[in-house]
Ligand SMILES: Cc1cc2nc3c(=O)[nH]c(=O)nc-3n(C[C@H](O)[C@H](O)[C@H](O)COP(=O)(O)OP(=O)(O)OC[C@H]3O[C@@H](n4cnc5c(N)ncnc54)[C@H](O)[C@@H]3O)c2cc1C
């Protein structure tokens with residue numbers, strides 16, 4: 001079995017590990033690093049529960065080889081709250097009841113970070129298209145959309161006041 | 163689901179990839195975005211012994227016009243295309259397709275080169291390539307290959323690419339006065355592969371006569387399909403409602419859909435008729451603006 005030494009930055013910390021060629025990034029994150037906020041829903045690239053940020057872009061980590069993340073910068077849900085303060089998206093999901101069981105939430109939030117980076121002021125339709133690769137079986141999406149709208153507003157106010 | 167065992171190799175350049183492929187032989191596969199290949203490996207539909215990662219090769223991600231040609235580097239991701247200002251302004255056919263292709267996270271990884279090289283009639287880009295009459299540029303053991311799109315798709319997951327060939331660039335005719343294109347697919351749910359899809363690209367002269375026409379179909383045949391008989395009806399003519407209706411009928415007659423979970427054969431033939439007509443009209447409308 002071919003082994004590779006990989007080094008990446010996860011939530012600001014450098015990690016070096018030896019991995020098999022076929023190890024999936026989601027398993028590396030959950031099992032090797034014990035960061036279990038990244039979930040596995042479908043394992044077929046459909047549900048988005050495993051979404052992480054790879055060099056700032058949302059990626060389904062069940063469909064990515066760990067070895068290919070060598071040199072990358074990764075953010076999981078555990079790394080989003082800077083110094084213990086919730087990210088505006090985390091705060092908004094709390095304020096707007098953007099979750100019920102919470103299974104989809106880490107992926108939904110990381111996907112939304114990427115969405116708002118590319119489109120800081122999205123319309124409701126753009127939000128719905130933007131999270132189309134993330135499935136939620138509980139909320140019916142309305143409160144998720146509201147959460148993203150609240151966060152978009154707050155993040156814009158923040159960037160204006162800087 | 164975990165793929166069967168294989169050995170990973172990272173290519174640092176196109177020449178390095180070709181050399182690795184030659185050394186490792188037929189059981190080696192290139193991987194770019196990995197979003198078609200890795201799902202197949204997890205399901206064990208594909209069990210390559212070696213993966214050659216070409217996604218880290220520099221210089222194959224670009225979108226630029228040069229002379230009369232639009233050049234797209236093979237490693238350009240579908241997200242990079244989606245946010246590209248040139249494509250947004252002058253090539254709306256790509257925005258039609260990309261919005262309906264998978265979802266944003268998949269598009270962050272999936273490349274245009276991989277979408278075409280996969281040779282899957284369910285993928286969306288092949289129909290666009292047929293409609294716009296793309297030229298595919300590949301590098302192989304014997305140097306560069308220039309492959310007209312009509313020689314590219316050979317059958318179910320089969321293309322003109324040899325195992326060692328790296329698709330490096332897609333060349334398309336640059337947007338000009340009187341040219342326009344449009345794409346639509348019917349899907350069961352957002353992000354699904356097409357139940358049926360149609361790409362149309364036209365070039366009209368000043369008097370509205372159709373100088374060039376390309377019609378490509380998605381997921382209604384074993385290989386991505388050109389609607390030859392429909393194109394012949396429109397070429398050299400002023401496009402009328404009657405001719406558009408004729409081409410719609412031809413699309414439903416000449417396509418080769420099969421009944422599956424996405425719909426019955428009859429349903430697919432019926433929607434193809436409708437989408438074809440709508441896309442011809444939309445392409446003409448865009449050509450006139
Ligand atoms: C959930 C999901 C939904 C999807 N829905 C759609 C959809 O609706 N429409 C659609 O069009 N696609 C869809 N896709 C596919 C997605 O767009 C793929 O990413 C894309 O088709 C393949 O690109 P890739 O870069 O990931 O290729 P890979 O998976 O890396 O490669 C695919 C094949 O092409 C070969 N290859 C790749 N690049 C090259 C190259 N440069 N030269 C030579 N050979 C190469 C590989 O060896 C492999 O055989 C979906 C994927 C997923 C996971």
Ligand code: FES
Nearest residue numbers: 041042043048062
């Ligand atoms: S677990 Fe990765 S997309 Fe569902």
Ligand code: FES
Nearest residue numbers: 100104136137138
């Ligand atoms: S909150 Fe339960 S799946 Fe979304």
